[in-house]
Amino acid sequence: MADLRGGDLSRLRQLNSLTAIKALRGAGPLTLSALAERTGLSRPSMKEVADELVELGWVEEVRPSPGTMGRPARRYRFRADSGHLVGVDIGAHNVRAALSDLDGEILAETRQPVLPGAPLDERLAALERAISGCLALSRTTVDDLWTISVGTSGVIDVEGRVIYSAAVPAWRDLDLAGRVREMFPCEVLIENDSRLAALAESRRGTAKGVRDMVFLHVGRRMGAAAVIGGTVHRGFGAASGEIVMLPESRWFDAPEHLNGCAVVPEGTPPEDAAGYTLAAARNGDPVALEAVGRYVDDLAVGTAAMVLILDPEVVVLGGGFSRSADVLLPPLRERLERRCMRMPEVRASTLGDECVVVGAIDYAVEHLDRQLFAPDAGPLPLTR
Amino acid sequence: MADLRGGDLSRLRQLNSLTAIKALRGAGPLTLSALAERTGLSRPSMKEVADELVELGWVEEVRPSPGTMGRPARRYRFRADSGHLVGVDIGAHNVRAALSDLDGEILAETRQPVLPGAPLDERLAALERAISGCLALSRTTVDDLWTISVGTSGVIDVEGRVIYSAAVPAWRDLDLAGRVREMFPCEVLIENDSRLAALAESRRGTAKGVRDMVFLHVGRRMGAAAVIGGTVHRGFGAASGEIVMLPESRWFDAPEHLNGCAVVPEGTPPEDAAGYTLAAARNGDPVALEAVGRYVDDLAVGTAAMVLILDPEVVVLGGGFSRSADVLLPPLRERLERRCMRMPEVRASTLGDECVVVGAIDYAVEHLDRQLFAPDAGPLPLTR
Structure with a gap:
C-alpha cells in the first residue's frame, strides 16, 4: 500500500544495519542464519548487510577454530574493540x-x-x-x-x-x-x-532492570538520584537530586553524627572517622549504635521525602557507606516503614566505591x- | 532488502489507518490529497484506507455546503462523536x-x-x-x-x-x-x-507542552503531582506525590494558618474560612498578611523538596487556592528563590475548580x- 521511495530504501538499509548491530552487541558470535532470524531479514539480504558492516569496521567475521571439522558456518561478531x-x-x-x-x-x-x-x-x-x-x-x-x-x-x-x-x-x-x-x-x-x-546500579548493579528507583549516594557527603521509567532523571537544568540542600531534609550535617562519635580515637583522620563508628556499631558498642541511630534518623527524613514524592519500586543504598549496609539497612527500613505510604524494597549497592x-x-x-x-x-x- | 510478508502487510495497513486517524484527530476536515500528504501515502492508497475507516465508523465524509460551486473535493473528519x-x-x-x-x-x-x-x-x-x-x-x-x-x-x-x-x-x-x-x-x-x-495542566492548562512540572494541588487539603518527561508520574504502586505525609514537609497542617486567622468572623463555615483570610490579605490586612506568610512558609518547604529532587521547568499552583494566586505567588517565589538550586518558573493554574x-x-x-x-x-x- 505504501510507496517505497529512494529515501525510504536507504533508510531501510540503515535500519537493517542497526538492527544487526543491536542483535550482535553483547551477544556472542552469530551465524548468518541466526542473525537473519533475529533481524527478520532473508538470508541474502542479511549477507548484504553483514558485508557492508564488515567493510565499515563495525563487525568482523570470526575465524573457525583450527580443529573444526567439515565446512563451518560463517560467524560474525560486533567489534566492541574498534x-x-x-x-x-x-x-x-x-x-x-x-x-x-x-x-x-x-x-x-x-x-x-x-x-x-x-x-x-x-x-x-x-x-x-x-x-x-x-x-x-x-x-x-x-x-x-x-x-x-x-x-x-x-x-x-x-x-x-x-x-x-x-x-x-x-x-x-x-x-x-x-x-x-x-x-x-x-x-x-x-x-x-x-x-x-544510579545509572550503574540500574544497568549492572543490584537494581538492574528496575524502572523506578531512588538511589542514596551516601558517604562522607550525601547525594541522591532517581531512575524514573528506566531512565536516570536529570531535570530541566540538570540540577535534580539535590535534596541535601533542603535544611528540613536533615541530610547536610547527618554524617557528623558518625564523625563526631565519642568512640572515634583522637587523631583519626577525618576521612576514617565514620568508618570507625560504623565498625564499632557492628561490634555492638552502645555509644556507636546510638550515633548510627541518630544518623539513620536523619538519613530517613530525606529518603522518605523522595519515596513519598516518587513511590519507587526500590531504594538502593550506595556510595562509600554501602560497605556498612549490614549496620545501616535494618534501622533505615524500620524508619521508612513508619514514614512511607507504600514501603519500597531497600537494597545495598554491590558496586561500592566503583559505582x-x-x-x-x-x-x-x-x-x-x-x-x-x-x-x-x-x-x-x-x-x- | 527486507521481505514483506503477509503479516507485515496487514500490520502496514493498520499503521496507515492509525496514521490517518492521528492526522484527523483535533484537525478540521481534510481532503484526500491533504491527508495523503500528511500520512506520506499515495492518493490511491489513502483512498483505500479512508474507505475502510468510514466503514468501521471512525471517519466520515463531510458533505459540501449547499452553496459550493463546481465539484468540491471530498473531505473527511474523525468522528469524535462516535x-x-x-x-x-x-x-x-x-x-x-x-x-x-x-x-x-x-x-x-x-x-x-x-x-x-x-x-x-x-x-x-x-x-x-x-x-x-x-x-x-x-x-x-x-x-x-x-x-x-x-x-x-x-x-x-x-x-x-x-x-x-x-x-x-x-x-x-x-x-x-x-x-x-x-x-x-x-x-x-x-x-x-x-x-x-496535573494532567489537565499539561494537556490544556498553563503548563501545556511542559515536559517537567511540579503541580501543587492546594486548597482545603494539600496534594501534589509531577509530570516527568511529558508523562504524569504514577509511581510503582500509584502512590507518588504524597509529600503531605512527611511531617517535615510542614504541609499537613499548613491550611490551619489560614483557617485559624483572627480576621475570620466567628460562625464562618470551615470551608469558607481560608477564602476569608486570603481576601483580607488581598486588601492589605496586616493580620491576614501575616497568616498568609506563615502558610506560604510551610507551602514552600514541601515545594522546595519537590523542586530540589526533580528540578522541574515549571511549578504550577493549582486547586481551589489558585484563585488567590495574586496573593500567594509573590511570597512563594521569594521563598523558593532562597531554597532552590535552580529557580523554576512559578505559574498559576487557569483551570480552577475544574482541574x-x-x-x-x-x-x-x-x-x-x-x-x-x-x-x-x-x-x-x-x-x-
Missing part, C-alpha cells in the same frame, strides 16, 4: 578512571589520590595521570578513545561547566569539559556523580547508543 | 462530572453537593446523579459511554480499589471501580485527583489513544 571509552570519577580524595570497550566491558582501572584541599591544577593533573595510566595499562592510545565521560559532584550545565559544587568548591564556574578536551582531544561528557552511580566510574562508562555506552540509534541519525560511519 | 467519555471528581464537598466527545471536547457539566461527613452510599448516589445529569444534558445514553474516569484523593491500587484517603476516610478499602461499574456498565478508570489535575474533572476527561482520552496506538494493538474495531 574503539574505547573512558569513565572518570573526580572525588574529594581520589580521582578514579576506567577504560572499556564499546560494550562497556572494563579493561583497565587506575586511582590517583588527591588532597581534599588540592588546587584546581593539581586535581586536573591527577585526572590526566589517571586516564593516561588506563591507556598505558590497556596498551591503547588517545587515538582509540571515542569518549571520556566524567562524574563530579555538584550541578553541571549542558555545556559541561560546573555551576556549583559543595564538595570541590574550586570547581565552581570551571569549564571542566573544555579543560579535559585540551588534554585529550576526543568527545567529553560531564555528569553529576550520583546520577552516574561512579562504572556509571561513567555506562553513560558513555548510552551516549554511543543514542548517537547510533537516534531516529534522525545519519548513515553509519567508518570506525577508526 | 462515542463519549465521562470525567468525575469526587471531592469532600462536591461531586463534579463532565461529558466529552472522543477528542475530549466537553459537552456537558454537572455538580452535586455532598456533606463532608456523608456516608458512602450517599456519596455514591451523588456520583450517579452527577453522571446521569451529564447524560441527560447532552441527550446521550449510557450505551454511548466508552469510559468513565474518576478522580479521588488518596492512594488507589491498579484495580481501582482505594487503599487510603485522608479526605474521605469512608472510601478506605472500597472497590470504587467495581461500584461505579455496577451503576454504569462501561469501562471505569480510577486515578488520584492531584495527578489528574480534576477536566483531567479525568484527558485521562480517558489518553487511555483511548493508548489502546488505539499501542504497538501490540489488534486491528481497528467497529465503533458502536
Whole structure:
C-alpha cells in the first residue's frame, strides 16, 4: 500500500544495519542464519548487510577454530574493540578512571589520590595521570578513545561547566569539559556523580532492570538520584537530586553524627572517622549504635521525602557507606516503614566505591547508543 | 532488502489507518490529497484506507455546503462523536462530572453537593446523579459511554480499589471501580485527583507542552503531582506525590494558618474560612498578611523538596487556592528563590475548580489513544 521511495530504501538499509548491530552487541558470535532470524531479514539480504558492516569496521567475521571439522558456518561478531571509552570519577580524595570497550566491558582501572584541599591544577593533573595510566595499562592510545565521560559532584550545565559544587568548591564556574578536551582531544561528557552511580546500579548493579528507583549516594557527603521509567532523571537544568540542600531534609550535617562519635580515637583522620563508628556499631558498642541511630534518623527524613514524592519500586543504598549496609539497612527500613505510604524494597549497592566510574562508562555506552540509534541519525560511519 | 510478508502487510495497513486517524484527530476536515500528504501515502492508497475507516465508523465524509460551486473535493473528519467519555471528581464537598466527545471536547457539566461527613452510599448516589445529569444534558445514553474516569484523593491500587484517603476516610478499602461499574456498565478508570489535575495542566492548562512540572494541588487539603518527561508520574504502586505525609514537609497542617486567622468572623463555615483570610490579605490586612506568610512558609518547604529532587521547568499552583494566586505567588517565589538550586518558573493554574474533572476527561482520552496506538494493538474495531 505504501510507496517505497529512494529515501525510504536507504533508510531501510540503515535500519537493517542497526538492527544487526543491536542483535550482535553483547551477544556472542552469530551465524548468518541466526542473525537473519533475529533481524527478520532473508538470508541474502542479511549477507548484504553483514558485508557492508564488515567493510565499515563495525563487525568482523570470526575465524573457525583450527580443529573444526567439515565446512563451518560463517560467524560474525560486533567489534566492541574498534574503539574505547573512558569513565572518570573526580572525588574529594581520589580521582578514579576506567577504560572499556564499546560494550562497556572494563579493561583497565587506575586511582590517583588527591588532597581534599588540592588546587584546581593539581586535581586536573591527577585526572590526566589517571586516564593516561588506563591507556598505558590497556596498551591503547588517545587515538582509540571515542569518549571520556566524567562524574563530579555538584550541578553541571549542558555545556559541561560546573555551576556549583559543595564538595570541590574550586570547581565552581570551571569549564571542566573544555579543560579535559585540551588534554585529550576526543568527545567529553560531564555528569553529576550520583546520577552516574544510579545509572550503574540500574544497568549492572543490584537494581538492574528496575524502572523506578531512588538511589542514596551516601558517604562522607550525601547525594541522591532517581531512575524514573528506566531512565536516570536529570531535570530541566540538570540540577535534580539535590535534596541535601533542603535544611528540613536533615541530610547536610547527618554524617557528623558518625564523625563526631565519642568512640572515634583522637587523631583519626577525618576521612576514617565514620568508618570507625560504623565498625564499632557492628561490634555492638552502645555509644556507636546510638550515633548510627541518630544518623539513620536523619538519613530517613530525606529518603522518605523522595519515596513519598516518587513511590519507587526500590531504594538502593550506595556510595562509600554501602560497605556498612549490614549496620545501616535494618534501622533505615524500620524508619521508612513508619514514614512511607507504600514501603519500597531497600537494597545495598554491590558496586561500592566503583559505582561512579562504572556509571561513567555506562553513560558513555548510552551516549554511543543514542548517537547510533537516534531516529534522525545519519548513515553509519567508518570506525577508526 | 527486507521481505514483506503477509503479516507485515496487514500490520502496514493498520499503521496507515492509525496514521490517518492521528492526522484527523483535533484537525478540521481534510481532503484526500491533504491527508495523503500528511500520512506520506499515495492518493490511491489513502483512498483505500479512508474507505475502510468510514466503514468501521471512525471517519466520515463531510458533505459540501449547499452553496459550493463546481465539484468540491471530498473531505473527511474523525468522528469524535462516535462515542463519549465521562470525567468525575469526587471531592469532600462536591461531586463534579463532565461529558466529552472522543477528542475530549466537553459537552456537558454537572455538580452535586455532598456533606463532608456523608456516608458512602450517599456519596455514591451523588456520583450517579452527577453522571446521569451529564447524560441527560447532552441527550446521550449510557450505551454511548466508552469510559468513565474518576478522580479521588488518596492512594488507589491498579484495580481501582482505594487503599487510603485522608479526605474521605469512608472510601478506605472500597472497590470504587467495581461500584461505579455496577451503576454504569462501561469501562471505569480510577486515578488520584492531584495527578489528574496535573494532567489537565499539561494537556490544556498553563503548563501545556511542559515536559517537567511540579503541580501543587492546594486548597482545603494539600496534594501534589509531577509530570516527568511529558508523562504524569504514577509511581510503582500509584502512590507518588504524597509529600503531605512527611511531617517535615510542614504541609499537613499548613491550611490551619489560614483557617485559624483572627480576621475570620466567628460562625464562618470551615470551608469558607481560608477564602476569608486570603481576601483580607488581598486588601492589605496586616493580620491576614501575616497568616498568609506563615502558610506560604510551610507551602514552600514541601515545594522546595519537590523542586530540589526533580528540578522541574515549571511549578504550577493549582486547586481551589489558585484563585488567590495574586496573593500567594509573590511570597512563594521569594521563598523558593532562597531554597532552590535552580529557580523554576512559578505559574498559576487557569483551570480552577475544574482541574480534576477536566483531567479525568484527558485521562480517558489518553487511555483511548493508548489502546488505539499501542504497538501490540489488534486491528481497528467497529465503533458502536
